[in-house]
Amino acid sequence: MSQLKDSVFIVTGAASGIGRALAIQAAAAGANVIATDINEAGLNETLSQAQxxxxxxxxDVSDAEQIINFADTIIKKYFHERxxxxxxxxxxxxSGSFLETSLTDFEWLLNINLWGVVRLTKAFLRHMVKQNQGHIVNISSIFGIVGMPNNSAYATAKFGVKGFSDVLKVELLRTNIKISxxxxxxxxxxxxxxxxLGHTKNNAEGKKAIETFEKAVLKLSPEAAAAIILKGIEQNKARILVGKDARTFDIIARLFPNNYHKVLAKIFKF
Ligand SMILES: NC(=O)c1ccc[n+]([C@@H]2O[C@H](COP(=O)([O-])OP(=O)(O)OC[C@H]3O[C@@H](n4cnc5c(N)ncnc54)[C@H](O)[C@@H]3O)[C@@H](O)[C@H]2O)c1
Structure with a gap:
């Protein structure tokens, strides 16, 4: 039986990228999609592309009060749905290395990428447990498996999302709630x-770093990524790796846990 069909599929960050592709593909698969974001124009575009x-x-996933109100509304409206x-x-x-990164920027990122995940999970999980049904899918990153330099805040959030989800997988194993x-x-x-860009690198150098990163690293289409994620959800997979690069880095981190950082230091000239 399809996990997606007739489920209420709530996706944050649905105005762009992976979130938009997930929303469109989940709707096409028969889910009842709740697309959320801070960017209304982007959300309208997602809705116009979806069938x-x-x-x-x-x-706004960094706003605790908005999250509580949102969860209340959705739970009331879809009380008996999965x-x-x-x-x-x-x-x-x-923002460069950790030394170059301001704590203000670090906190800004954690508030969205880590606290957003924790707060939304808190807002929905008790209801899911009472109903004994539901699935929580937390998007970490390969940067939540490998400690990439110049990504201290991002890695802290994404390793945090992994750790948080791993604990939930144990605590909820005897329930009908799935965690991926x-x-x-x-x-x-x-x-x-x-x-x-961070306070220290808000200049041409930072913009160039972004362009280089886009060209060198961002290869797989969001549509292909979404298809892999939805297949993983259908199969109730605990861990979903997306892309050849993710699978390769995952193997490297597991084969060389004591030494992979030395290779990265050489590549990134630290
Ligand atoms: N693109 C990649 O290479 C990659 C790799 C690994 C993990 N990820 C993760 O995938 C997820 C989606 O990213 P993407 O690549 O599609 O990026 P994206 O920038 O295309 O989309 C992110 C969306 O999140 C929304 N957003 C930002 N702050 C928000 C907030 N406070 N509240 C609600 N929405 C907010 C943005 O408006 C945007 O629509 C992120 O968690 C990202 O860290 C991306």
Missing amino acids: GRIEKYLL LILVNNAGVALF TVHPGGIRTGIARNSR
Whole structure:
């Protein structure tokens, strides 16, 4: 039986990239999609491209109060339905090394990429447990498996999402609630262009770093990434790796846990 068909598929960050592709494909697969984001114009574009049941909500995942109100509304409206919550919204920060990164920027990123996931999960999980049905899909990254230099805040959030999800997998094993962690490699979305440059690198150098990163790393289309993620959800996979680069780095980190950082230091000239 399809997990998606007739489920209420809540996806954050659905105005662009992976979130938009997930919303469109889930609607096509028969889910009742709740597309959320802070970007209303982007959400309208997602809705205009989608076919099937889809509605939009403006939701800032770094705003605790908005999350509680949103969850209350959705739970009341879809009390008996099976909910699939996809914590996808995320941002990047091109601020250089940890020493060059301000704590203000670090905190800004954690508030969206880590606290957003924790708060939304808190807001929906108790209801899911009471109903004994539901699925939470947390989008981490391959940067949540490998410690890439110049990504201290992003890695802290994405390793955090992995750790948080791993704990939930144990705690909820005897229930009917599924937890999946997703680790995409480079996906061709707006994430780099939408990123914050950081106070120390808000200049031509930072913009060039973004362009180089886009060309070198962001290869797989968001549509292909979404198809892999939805297949993983259908199969109730605990861990979904997206892309050849993600699978390769995952193997490297497992084969050389003591030494892979030395290779990265050489590549990135630290
Ligand atoms: N693109 C990649 O290479 C890649 C790789 C690994 C993981 N990821 C993760 O995938 C997820 C989706 O990223 P993407 O690549 O599609 O990026 P994207 O920039 O195309 O889309 C991210 C969406 O999140 C939204 N967003 C940003 N801040 C928000 C907030 N406070 N509240 C609600 N929505 C907010 C943006 O408006 C945007 O629509 C992120 O969690 C990202 O970290 C991306």
